Amino acid sequence: MIIIKNADEIKSLKNACIISAGVLNYVGEQICAGMTTYELDKIIHDYIIAHGAKPGFLGMYGFPGSACISVNDEVIHGIPSKKVIIRSGDIVSVDTGAFIGGFHGDNAFTYQVGKVSPVAEKLCRVTNECLALGIAAARPGNRIGDIGYAVQKHAEENGFSVVREYVGHGIGRDLHEDPEVPNFGRAGRGVRLVPGMTIAIEPMITEGSCEVKVMSNEWTVKTVDGGLAAHFERTIAIGANGPEILTNWDL
Ligand code: MG
Secondary structure: OOOOOOHHHHHHHHHHHHHHHHHHHHHHHHOOOOOEHHHHHHHHHHHHHHOOOEEOOOOHHHOOOOEEEEEOOEEEOOOOOOOOEOOOOOEEEEEEEEEEOOEEEEEEEEEEOOOOOHHHHHHHHHHHHHHHHHHHOOOOOOEHHHHHHHHHHHHHHOOOEEOOOOOEEEOOOOOOEEEEEOOOOOOOOOOEOOOOOEEEEOOEEEOOOOOEEEOOOOOOEEEOOOOOEEEOEEEEEEOOOOEEEOOOOOO
16 A cells, blocks of 8 residues: 655655765765774664664664665675675665654665776666666656666666666655565556655666575675676655655755
8 A cells, every 4th residue: 555645744754864865975974995884884873873763774674784785796685794894996885774753764875985897886877877767757647667667778778787676665654665666667557656655766786687696694685696786775755746855965
């Protein structure tokens, strides 16, 4: 069931998103080679708590960290670890949730640490562009398929692949609400977008094949071929005149 939010509820959701995206901005200042993903998670945890929210992912379905931190060929759901040291040349996807005032914010960004390869740089740029195009398609009267179509088209035109097994989602009082928001699809198909719908759009784009596997820790999702992956996400509301990005941080 898709839950339509009123103006007050969207305001509360935005409060959660400002923290969830604000911490990503902060990570951009802090992330560096030599840091473990455990240390990065601690920085994220402390920021979210200091801003009066709870880390939305901590304990969610049993997840042990405050953020999902996925390095290079890890796509999503990387578990922060003292054993994973971030190195120059890595791309690091950080997905953060903040829960405050009864609402969940959910946003993600892939950072380039030090000097990365040209393909890593292109993958990050194109994935962020896919997100922007997906958001632009999230207009009232359009359908869910228009979002996925826009994301998929741009990714594939640039020689990259779209992960199929994991998708964006409705968001609000629950982290995951209806509808599913795939990053692939056919224009004009699926649920019609109406004002008051709130969704997280989150392209997960891979350098090579789109095939992914879940590792033995039962969380971390990696590419099967070992190719790089990038992940960018914004929580948005469908406004009367178009998409409203619910953060104070521009793309
Ligand atoms: Mg999400």
